Amino acid sequence: xxxxxxxxxxxxxxxxxxxxxxxxxxxxxxxxxxxxxxxxxxxxxxxxxxxxxxxxxxxxxxxxxxxxxxxxxxxxxxxxxxxxxxxxxxxxxxxxxxxxxxxxxxxxxxxxxxxxxxxxxxxxxxxxxxxxxxxxxxxx
Numbered sequence: 001x002x003x004x005x006x007x008x009x010x011x012x013x014x015x016x017x018x019x020x021x022x023x024x025x026x027x028x029x030x031x032x033x034x035x036x037x038x039x040x041x042x043x044x045x046x047x048x049x050x051x052x053x054x055x056x057x058x059x060x061x062x063x064x065x066x067x068x069x070x071x072x073x074x075x076x077x078x079x080x081x082x083x084x085x086x087x088x089x090x091x092x093x094x095x096x097x098x099x100x101x102x103x104x105x106x107x108x109x110x111x112x113x114x115x116x117x118x119x120x121x122x123x124x125x126x127x128x129x130x131x132x133x134x135x136x137x138x139x140x
Contacts, residue, residue, distance in 0.1 A: 005079040007098050009052060010106065011035035013072050019065040029031065029061035030054060030069070033076065033098075053097045067105060075104040
């Protein structure tokens with residue numbers, strides 16, 4: 001039996017997505033996402049924030065670059081990936097990222113400056129799927 005690598009996060013973007021284009025015009029976007037939890041310790045309310053490195057590829061990256069921005073609340077589904085690289089001094093380093101497979105903008109209607117709520121999946125973004133046409137037909 002194979003394993004399961006599934007991550008679900010709800011958090012706020014720490015900065016605007018940075019888009020890059022690789023060989024073959026493949027787009028990739030990355031940004032930090034903050035998730036917070038609150039707990040009580042010695043009668044005090046304490047908030048703990050975790051930062052996650054998010055990476056999106058191809059069509060999903062293009063849509064993210066268009067709609068996501070610093071401070072926006074977003075739901076992300078993806079998988080964990082750890083990779084290694086050499087820094088400028090030649091030292092091997094490791095980083096763990098969330099490779100997003102889809103995302104949903106969350107928040108109040110006023111948070112979107114009259115934009116429609118977007119639900120984006122990798123297969124939809126790669127196929128040039130029109131998100132607004134189906135979203136208009138939803139009963140909720």
